Amino acid sequence: MTYCIGMRLDHGLVFMSDTRTSAGVDNFAVSKKMFHWQVPDERAITIMTAGNLATTQSLISLLSERSVSEGDRDPSILHLPTMFQVARLVGATLREVIAESSLTGQTSEDQFGASIILGGQIKGGKPTIFMIYPEGNFIEITDDTPFFQIGETKYGKPILVRAYERKMDFADAIKLLLVSFDSTVKSNLSVGLPFDLQIYENDSFSNGRTKRINADDEVYQAISSGWGDALRDAFQLLPSYRL
Template identity: 85%
Template sequence: MTYCIGMRLDRGLLFMSDTRTSAGVDNFAVSKKMFSWSVPGERMITILTAGNLATTQALISLLEERSVSEEERNPGILRQPTMFQVARLVGATLKEVITNSSPSGQTSDDQFGASIIVGGQIKGGKPTVFMIYPEGNFIEITDDTPFFQIGETKYGKPILVRAYDGKMDFAEAIKLLLVSFDSTVKSNLSVGLPFDLLVYENDSFACDRTKRVNADDAIYQQIATGWSDALRDAFQLLPSYSL
């Protein structure tokens, strides 16, 4: 399992993913789940992956290969005119990978399934985020749904729903994401550090604001400890319920 978030703010986009791919009593594996492409001054595209690791790695390999050898292959991710067309390409490629993995063609309920978040901006268009399903179809972020989650979503969603504000700055939004991820890590062994973070400012067309948050990150530790303490304090302030 995994946990990934793509979020839209008034100022830009935020992406965060964990890196755990397996978790057992004595077996922990780490793998990157965030991938980015950029053409300075023209486009920035980021993909987050969740699901079967062989499927997601094949997806990223195909997208990268077709971007490098564009003359001999179908138009690559760096040739699409809009983010909508990028989402269509990623969806079609994901469906191709899943179908080729099994003669019967797998769906979201099958072992080869995967879910994808793709977001970014292409010059002439607005920054946006899409969530892509194993069948290749997708939905776009809206004002009513300003963030997408994939993977182990339930533990980290309550804080996002309660605290999200599109007007918040990047620092506040990163704090919100870290609380959401910390809540998930504490609730599910299959999600774990380090976390990969990317901040995209509107019209910058660059993916140079990235960071890997490790377990010993001082600010993350302060946020995680502070959030736990704040929850305990808030609980004590609530009225008791007697029968």
């Protein structure tokens, strides 16, 4: 599996993805799941992928080739005028890749499925995030649903639900994402370090700061062990339940 979160704050967008891919416990590897495109001062686009690795790599390659090779440049995510149209293109491309794989005789579409988080901003529009399904359709982030998760989403959801605030600064948001990822890593072998992180500041129209967070990252270690201790302390303070 995979774990990715795309989150919208008042200040901008934050993306985090893990890097573990596996086809069984004896066949796992590190693979990037976060991809960036930009036209400086005009647009910045981030895509995170979960699902069949052949599908997602093919999707990213198609999107990238269409943005660099001369003859096949349009339609391209570097030229479309809105994030909505980019989401439509990514959705259509994803559907195309899955349909192609399914033609070989395999019947289970699930096998080739993938989910996508697409975020960014194009001049003239607001920063936004979409979640794109294997069928190619998608939903857009709203104030009511200020973050999207794909992959192994359940372990890390409770802390997001409780601690998210749209006014958070980036440092607190990254802390929140790390706590959510840490809870997931501790409970599920298919999600693993290192984590890829990106922050996008509103109206910057550039990919902004990125970082790969490794297991030996000191702040991550402090958050991970501190969170365990803090949970136990918080737990002690709650009233006990006597029957």
